[in-house]
Structures are given as structure tokens and as C-alpha cells.
Amino acid sequence: MLRLTFLLLTVLLPGCFLTPGMEMQTDNGMSEIELPTLKNGQLVKEKLPIQSITADLIIQRETAKRQVVSSLPLVSGNRASYRIGPQDRLQITVWEHPELNDPGGERINPDMAGKVVDDNGDLYYPYACTLHVAGKTVPEVREELTRELSKYFKKVKLDIRVLSFQAHRIAVVGEVTTPGIVAMTETPLTVAEAISRAGGATKESDLNNVALARDGKLYRLNVQALYEKGLTAHNLLLQDGDVLNIGDQKDSKVYVMGEVGRQQAIPINKGRMSLSQALAEAYGVDFNTSRPGDIYVLRPGDMQPEIFRLNAESPDAMILAEQFPLQPHDTLFVGTAGVTQWSRVLNQILPGSFTAMMSTAAMMGI
Known part of the structure; x- marks a missing residue:
């Protein structure tokens, strides 16, 4: 009976349908199945090339990352000064001419004080009639109003300040203490300042994953690098209509499967996790059952999937693993060694453990 069993195994084992678990067929350097991929605005099905994790690949992707930083939108210098807009409330004080100022002086309700710029960007003022002030700075409006009043009064001296900033606002949403609308004032508003004015980031926030929506485009920002390394490239000046979304680290996980010590989902701490760190968090590669030459990183992307392969048969390949950053999702x-697959097949087909069966065979002299 035992001889018959071995004969059956010899016939059946070549059939891959008996091999338990997953195995990636990559002989041609392409993915085994077709995957949905976004190309030129259209979703298509195609097999993906499997990219080897090498020093060249790491250099190439690090260079591309720096190019993304250099392409972030900037606010030009003239936008840094606050420009008056509709619904802003201005306080205008003309010295030695109290009849032109707000009646009641300091006793007036601040919500009722000053003059409001109308929806067309115009401001009415006695003697000067209607002035178009939208898009102008406070000094520019002061100069224009002084010129108009000088037609009726001598040595006009006046002061203008913004009592209520309503024209230019941004939205801060996501993982901040008080999400909502933040008004832009005379002080230029940066990403870090906007987060601070929204109460600061929560404990669940992922400051490596901050999204800025502007003019129909989405930009990914890494604010954590500003706080930890002093890198200011992502601390952009904001402009009217921007929407800032602070990501949630609960959704930032890496999934480890295959021949590792423990298969699990690992949260990414503050947006940073390398391939070697993920392997260590999963209690390392099981070198008794794994195929170190087949360590894969499968990246779904935003309909832009990628597949990477690390050959870790040489220990120094773990340096590459440490330099290869992982992304959420x-x-x-880690692939399974062929001998391990063969052993598992035997354990599934034969009654009892394969080890016990081999011991029995030895005692029978087979």
C-alpha cells in the first residue's frame, strides 16, 4: 500500500493544481494576470512589468520624488500682501474730520463699525463717492482715497485697516481638532499656520499625507518633514479657495503575506516604513520555508498599479530593502520554497503528518 502511495505521488506532484497557497509566475518578467490601469484618462487591462528593486531603481524614484517637490504650486510675491475683496469690512479714519468717520467712535458695535465692500468690490465713501477697491492692498486704497478727498479738503491724513476679513478663505478638513473655514488675514497663510489655526492635528492624523486641492488639481504634501527635518518645500503659501485635507493614519497600513513569521496588517508610523522594517515587524522571513529571491511589493496605487521584486538571497540586499520606502495599502x-510546497502537498494528501509517514517507511525498509 505504501509503495502504491509513493507511485501515485510521483504521478500527481507535477500537476500544479495540487500545490497549496499562492505562487507568482514571473518567468517573462510580467505579472501573471491583467490588471486595470489608468492610461491617458482611460481604464485599460494589461499585464504589468515586474520591477527589480535595485540601486538604480531607488535612485530613479528618489530623483522623481524631488522633481515632484519642485513642481508644487507657489504663490507669487504680490499675492503675499492681503488684497481687499467683497464683504471685507474696512475702518477708515480721517484725522481732523470727525464728520467723515463712524458716528459714535469707539462705542459702536464692532460688527456694525466700518464700511463693507459690496459684492462688486466697490466701496462708497462721502465725497469720494464709489471706489473700486477689490484686488487692491490697503496702502493702494489709502492712496486713492487720499487723492479723492484732497479735492475737497486740505492736507488730508487718513488711516485704513481691515476690521473683518471675509473675502479670502480656505477650508481645513480631515484630522484636525476644529475642521472648518479659516479666514486669510494680512499675515500670509501657510499650510502649517492653517493647521495650527484649525486647532492642530489630531492623534490620528497622518501629516505625511496632506492633500491640497487648488484650481481643480490635487497636490500631495508632507508636512511631517517640515516639523522633523525643517524642510519648507511643502509649507506652501495658501490662496483663496484652497482646501486642505489632513489624512488619517488609520488607513495607512501595509499588508504582509506569505512565508513570514506572522502575516498581518502593519500600521505605518508617521508615514514612514521601509521594506526591511515591514519584514522585521512580521517577525522576519522564514528561511526554512521561504524563497528569499521572491520578495514582492504589490502596489495598487490610484489605478496606477506597480509590482516590485527584491532578490534577498544575498544578505546585503537588505540594505536595498531598508532604502525602499513602502506606501499605504x-x-x-514572500514566496514559498518549492520543497515547502511539496511537503505541504504530501501533508494534505496523506493521512497523518508527512514526517510520521516517512518514519514508518524507514522502519519497513522502504
């Missing part, structure tokens, strides 16, 4: 898969 990456799946790390």
Missing part, C-alpha cells in the same frame, strides 16, 4: 508577499 502596499502588499508585501
